[in-house]
Amino acid sequence: MATTIRRATPQDSPAVGEVFLAARATMTYLPRLHSDDETRSHFKGVVEAKEAWVAERDGKVVGFAVVDGGWLEHLYVHPSRFNTGTGTKLFAQATAQHPQGFQFWAFQQNAGARRFYERHGCALVRLTNGADNEEKVPDALYVWPAKIKSTP
Numbered sequence: 001m002a003t004t005i006r007r008a009t010p011q012d013s014p015a016v017g018e019v020f021l022a023a024r025a026t027m028t029y030l031p032r033l034h035s036d037d038e039t040r041s042h043f044k045g046v047v048e049a050k051e052a053w054v055a056e057r058d059g060k061v062v063g064f065a066v067v068d069g070g071w072l073e074h075l076y077v078h079p080s081r082f083n084t085g086t087g088t089k090l091f092a093q094a095t096a097q098h099p100q101g102f103q104f105w106a107f108q109q110n111a112g113a114r115r116f117y118e119r120h121g122c123a124l125v126r127l128t129n130g131a132d133n134e135e136k137v138p139d140a141l142y143v144w145p146a147k148i149k150s151t152p
């Protein structure tokens with residue numbers, strides 16, 4: 001069956017939390033700052049309050065994206081579905097909903113995601129030393145589409 005994209009509902013928040021935890025577990029360069037339960041509870045609030053989209057396959061949530069206030073805040077795919085076009089579908093949904101553009105952060109070490117974004121028409125704005133993010137890990141600010149300017 002195909003993977004489809006739909007708006008998330010509050011009932012999706014446990015599955016969204018599980019996708020995040022599984023995808024984050026592959027990002028071994030990040031410190032673990034929160035317990036799994038804190039993360040689940042955080043995503044309950046995110047899904048309830050913000051524009052969230054889920055990728056669904058065989059009735060299961062396999063990825064999600066959150067866009068808020070001109071920022072793509074999250075784009076995560078379950079590792080069992082990495083490299084199967086799910087991230088591309090979620091990113092396409094975000095761009096279709098926000099043709100005026102958005103900005104987002106990626107960790108500098110996340111070479112795969114940076115390649116993904118650069119292939120999808122995003123432009124690198126600047127690199128940081130990570131002092132301003134929660135993890136204190138160097139990150140990279142991007143915009144989509146490449147021609148727009150980032151705002152402070």
Ligand SMILES: CC(C)(COP(=O)(O)OP(=O)(O)OC[C@H]1O[C@@H](n2cnc3c(N)ncnc32)[C@H](O)[C@@H]1OP(=O)(O)O)[C@@H](O)C(=O)NCCC(=O)NCCS
Binds near residue numbers: 088110116
């Ligand atoms: C980055 C991510 C959203 C891409 O979604 P996807 O469904 O795997 O991607 P698609 O199949 O549509 O496109 C494939 C491309 O995604 C990227 N990608 C694939 N697996 C990846 C991984 N484990 N981590 C980071 N990027 C990955 C690569 O650029 C890949 O293409 P290439 O290796 O042939 O150059 C997804 O891999 C993911 O959730 N990774 C972990 C979490 C993450 O890094 N999120 C982004 C935070 S800024």
